[in-house]
Amino acid sequence: MQAYAAVSSEAADKAASLSETQDGGVPVVCTPSGGAQTVRLELEKDWLDNLSDEELTQAIQAAQ
Numbered sequence: 001m002q003a004y005a006a007v008s009s010e011a012a013d014k015a016a017s018l019s020e021t022q023d024g025g026v027p028v029v030c031t032p033s034g035g036a037q038t039v040r041l042e043l044e045k046d047w048l049d050n051l052s053d054e055e056l057t058q059a060i061q062a063a064q
Contacts, residue, residue: 039063
């Protein structure tokens with residue numbers, strides 16, 4: 001979803017809507033540095049604006 005965040009176009013809007021789940025969430029892949037394992041999350045589509053760093057960290061830790 002972050003890949004679409006800075007793009008303002010009809011194609012980006014369509015891609016973002018296609019990536020939404022039936023529950024209105026979006027898949028988010030967190031790839032940490034240092035060789036740690038990638039974590040896949042499903043977050044609200046407005047997570048980039050409304051999820052604090054602490055909440056994101058907690059979601060990542062819960063998914064590991």
